[in-house]
Amino acid sequence: MDLPTHVVLAADHAGYPLKEVIKAYLAEKGIDCTDVGTFSEESVDYPAIMRKGCAVVLEQGCMGIIFGGSGNGEAMAANKVRGIRAALCYSEETAALARSHNNANVMSLGARLTDDNTAKKLVDIFLTTDFDGDRHQRRIDDLETSL
Secondary structure, three states: OOOOEEEEEOOOOOOOHHHHHHHHHHHHHHHHHHHHEOOOOOOHHHHHHHHHHHHHHHHHOEEEEEEEEEOOOHHHHHHOOOOOOOOEEEOOHHHHHHHHHHHOOOOEEEEEOOHHHHHHHHHHHHHHOOOOOOOOHHHHHHHOOOO
């Protein structure tokens, strides 16, 4: 899979610093980003920001990267949006499997748990791994019908 041309970014206050690192990293690669916030480390409630980011992912048919302290709450909020498959990625394997088996369209990163260089590597893996399809597609279809 080639690198996408566009990615949506969304973060809470704890994820803000890592979001800025990844935004700059993606810009260096020529990837355009829509950043829906937050735009500082001032405390915010993340669910509305995640919903906003996920809406843009669905509207534009692109991938998203969301950021929080652990990334757990953000993934939970994102997965409440029909059509979003958000995966908490914390290792190379989870990033690859999120795409190849689950066809995740959003990755969630925990800024308090993931250093900048690891995050860059996980983003590269997530954005360049193809979905395997086949038996995995049945499961994705079942997820969409069971909501």
